[in-house]
Amino acid sequence: MKLSDRQRKILDFIAEFVDSNNYPPTIRDIGTACGISSTSVVKYNLTKLEREQLIKRDKDVSRGLSLDWTRLQEAGLAQHMAGAPRPDVSDTSNGSAFNFFQVPVLGHIAAGEPIQVETADHNNADEWLELNETLYRNPSELYALRVQGDSMIDASVLDGDIVILRHQERAENGEMVAAWIDHQNETTLKHFFLEGDQVRLRPANPSYPEMFLPAAEVSVKGKVVSVIRQLE
Amino acid sequence: MKLSDRQRKILDFIAEFVDSNNYPPTIRDIGTACGISSTSVVKYNLTKLEREQLIKRDKDVSRGLSLDWTRLQEAGLAQHMAGAPRPDVSDTSNGSAFNFFQVPVLGHIAAGEPIQVETADHNNADEWLELNETLYRNPSELYALRVQGDSMIDASVLDGDIVILRHQERAENGEMVAAWIDHQNETTLKHFFLEGDQVRLRPANPSYPEMFLPAAEVSVKGKVVSVIRQLE
DNA sequence: CTTGACACCGCACAGATGTTCTTGTATACT
DNA sequence: AGTATACAAGAACATCTGTGCGGTGTCAAG
Numbered sequence: 337m338k339l340s341d342r343q344r345k346i347l348d349f350i351a352e353f354v355d356s357n358n359y360p361p362t363i364r365d366i367g368t369a370c371g372i373s374s375t376s377v378v379k380y381n382l383t384k385l386e387r388e389q390l391i392k393r394d395k396d397v398s399r400g401l402s403l404d405w406t407r408l409q410e411a412g413l414a415q416h417m418a419g420a421p422r423p424d425v426s427d428t429s430n431g432s433a434f435n436f437f438q439v440p441v442l443g444h445i446a447a448g449e450p451i452q453v454e455t456a457d458h459n460n461a462d463e464w465l466e467l468n469e470t471l472y473r474n475p476s477e478l479y480a481l482r483v484q485g486d487s488m489i490d491a492s493v494l495d496g497d498i499v500i501l502r503h504q505e506r507a508e509n510g511e512m513v514a515a516w517i518d519h520q521n522e523t524t525l526k527h528f529f530l531e532g533d534q535v536r537l538r539p540a541n542p543s544y545p546e547m548f549l550p551a552a553e554v555s556v557k558g559k560v561v562s563v564i565r566q567l568e
Numbered sequence: 569m570k571l572s573d574r575q576r577k578i579l580d581f582i583a584e585f586v587d588s589n590n591y592p593p594t595i596r597d598i599g600t601a602c603g604i605s606s607t608s609v610v611k612y613n614l615t616k617l618e619r620e621q622l623i624k625r626d627k628d629v630s631r632g633l634s635l636d637w638t639r640l641q642e643a644g645l646a647q648h649m650a651g652a653p654r655p656d657v658s659d660t661s662n663g664s665a666f667n668f669f670q671v672p673v674l675g676h677i678a679a680g681e682p683i684q685v686e687t688a689d690h691n692n693a694d695e696w697l698e699l700n701e702t703l704y705r706n707p708s709e710l711y712a713l714r715v716q717g718d719s720m721i722d723a724s725v726l727d728g729d730i731v732i733l734r735h736q737e738r739a740e741n742g743e744m745v746a747a748w749i750d751h752q753n754e755t756t757l758k759h760f761f762l763e764g765d766q767v768r769l770r771p772a773n774p775s776y777p778e779m780f781l782p783a784a785e786v787s788v789k790g791k792v793v794s795v796i797r798q799l800e
Numbered sequence: 801c802t803t804g805a806c807a808c809c810g811c812a813c814a815g816a817t818g819t820t821c822t823t824g825t826a827t828a829c830t
Numbered sequence: 831a832g833t834a835t836a837c838a839a840g841a842a843c844a845t846c847t848g849t850g851c852g853g854t855g856t857c858a859a860g
Contacts, residue, residue, distance in 0.1 A: 340837085357626070358634030359592045362817055374839045379819075381837090394589070398630040398817050398846060402590030489773060492724040492797075512799055541721060543775075565724075565795035567744050572807085594847055606809045611849075613807090630816060630847050 339388075343381050345370045347390065348417060350403055355419030360399040445481040445488075445499065445514070445523055477502050478561065481514075490544035491525040497565045499525065501558035512540065512560040518553040525560055571620075575613050577602045579622065580649055582635055587651030592631040677713040677720075677731065677746070677755055709734050710793065713746075722776035723757040729797045731757065733790035744772065744792040750785040757792055 339347075349369045353361040361369070363378045372378050382401065385391045389407045394400030405421050408414040483497045491512070493499060499514070507513045507528045515537065516523050526537035526547070535554045537547040571579075581601045585593040593601070595610045604610050614633065617623045621639045626632030637653050640646040715729045723744070725731060731746070739745045739760045747769065748755050758769035758779070767786045769779040 342837090357632075358624070359629075359631050360590070362630075363819095364817070372838085374841095375818075376820080376840080377838050384836095392590070396818065396844095396846075397591075398594075399591050400589075400818085486774070489724065489775070492721065492726050492773075494724050494772060540726060541724075541773075542718070543721070560799055562799060563795070563797035567792050567794060574807090595849095596847070604808085606811090607848075608810080608850080609808055628815070628848065632848090 339385075340381075342370060342372070343385055344413070346378070346381055347385065347403070347408070347413060350391070350401070351417040351419055354403070360401050362399055444484040477504075479503060479558070488525050490539035490541050492541045493525055493563055494565065497563055499560060500562040500564065502561050503558045505556055507556045507559060514557040514560060516555045516557055517549060518555075519549075523557065528556065571617075572613075574602060574604070575617055576645070578610070578613055578617065579635070579640070579645060582623070582633070583649040583651055586635070592633050594631055676716040709736075711735060711790070720757050722771035722773050724773045725757055725795055726797065729795055731792060732794040732796065734793050735790045737788055739788045739791060746789040746792060748787045748789055749781060750787075751781075755789070760788065 346366055349366060350361060353365065353369075363375045363382070366382075367373065367375055367378045370378075382391065382393060386393050389404055390411065390413070392402050392404055405414060408417070408420075414420045478500055480498050480500045483493050483495060483499055486495055488494075488497075488499075501514055507530075509529045511528055512525060513528045514523060514525055515528065515535075524537070526539055529536040529538065530551060533551050535549050535551050537549065537554070539546070578598055581598055582593060585597065585601075595607045595614070598614075599605065599607055599610045602610075604613075614623065614625060618625050622636055622643065622645070624634050624636055637646060640649070640652075646652045710732055712730050712732045715725055715727060715731060718727055720726075720729075720731075733746055741761045743760055744757060745760045746755060746757055747760065747767075756769070758771055761768040761770065762783060765783050767781050767783050769781065769786070771778070
């Protein structure tokens with residue numbers, strides 16, 4: 337379908353309005369801006385635009401309309417419009433997707449030092465790590481620790497590496513977790529197995545020995561999601 | 569001023585609502601979502617948030633509110649919120665900036681298998697990795713390999729890890745490189761030291777022994793820039 | 801004890817806003 | 831001429847939605 341001048345103007349105005357107000361215009365806003373005296377005419381045209389999928393509308397909701405940038409892009413209408421999203425490599429369906437996010441580096445981890453994930457709120461992280469959305473889910477549960485010393489070497493994690501963890505207190509068998517071992521005053525990264533009331537901790541590097549401990553002495557601080565070593 | 573739980577919740581909800589609806593919620597929307605029965609209480613808290621400049625509000629306008637991401641970022645509240653604008657690391661002015669890029673995963677690497685970086689053009693990679701611009705420079709020189717088997721365990725690199733390399737034939741002393749060793753028919757990741765006409769290769773994991781080889785037998789395939797282990 | 805600030809609740813009101821109905825004009829097709 | 835369709839206007843209606851005001855309970859200061 338071909339759009340009328342009026343409809344094009346309406347689209348432009350909506351874009352401009354949203355861009356400068358952060359909320360959509362009302363039907364009457366559109367009317368006065370586009371020189372339409374009647375609300376019904378605006379609605380008429382909006383319905384039309386909605387049929388073309390260029391906008392989305394929510395019935396009976398004030399200002400309940402939004403532009404569909406994907407379709408506008410397809411129709412070649414987006415270029416000159418205000419607030420058009422910049423084209424993104426992986427941005428697909430919805431117009432709101434941001435492709436990466438930040439994860440707080442809550443501090444250092446070393447054997448002999450407990451990590452306080454619960455208390456350490458995300459607000460006072462001393463460093464932030466930018467990660468890619470395609471690789472991780474539920475980013476809000478993630479945090480990162482910088483490894484200090486060679487204490488994790490049996491997990492093939494070296495001094496300076498960054499460990500990304502998903503905060504959780506319980507672990508499934510076989511998962512690699514960050515565990516605090518009471519009696520040894522040590523945090524360590526190992527594969528976790530609960531066997532009766534005993535916990536078996538298997539290093540990632542098979543040339544190191546396994547550990548067997550009473551379950552009460554081991555507390556899980558999070559699941560290891562990723563290890564990143566940055567050398568340059 | 570410190571925000572109450574309720575106020576934090578309201579902010580979160582607004583972010584989430586806008587993210588999924590493209591228009592802001594009403595006072596009543598916020599109320600029901602945050603367990604507030606009275607509209608006036610919502611208004612009360614919104615006024616408070618507005619005083620803190622965390623949101624902007626337009627009088628008498630339905631859904632006339634928007635989040636101030638700049639201030640939210642400053643307050644350290646933005647990270648975990650839905651639809652937070654990505655912090656623009658690179659630039660803001662022109663619309664062309666991409667904050668991340670893709671690196672080809674050229675194939676697998678295992679001891680005994682030579683890697684052909686020169687021939688393997690970037691066009692027929694079987695996999696692509698999205699990386700962040702802030703962490704790497706000169707992305708066009710980068711390529712990645714997926715490690716197969718435990719042959720790199722002395723470099724604390726495990727089966728399944730991804731190694732990111734910068735393509736270069738020569739290495740400075742001390743750099744971690746991917747090296748092909750003629751006589752052993754093996755690719756390995758080690759710290760590289762040229763000592764006279766001998767090459768010393770030191771594993772990253774100190775519990776493994778060093779190697780000494782004639783320089784002619786060792787050819788550098790690239791410098792190791794990063795090691796990424798994805799566990800979930 | 802009194803006072804006042806603070807956070808909260810309910811409710812009524814008015815203005816903001818989408819919807820619907822009726823009417824009118826122009827164009828195209830039969 | 832007759833009919834269908836796209837486009838437009840205005841007014842009445844319904845409801846959505848922000849605002850204002852009186853009231854409650856708590857808590858610390860005077």
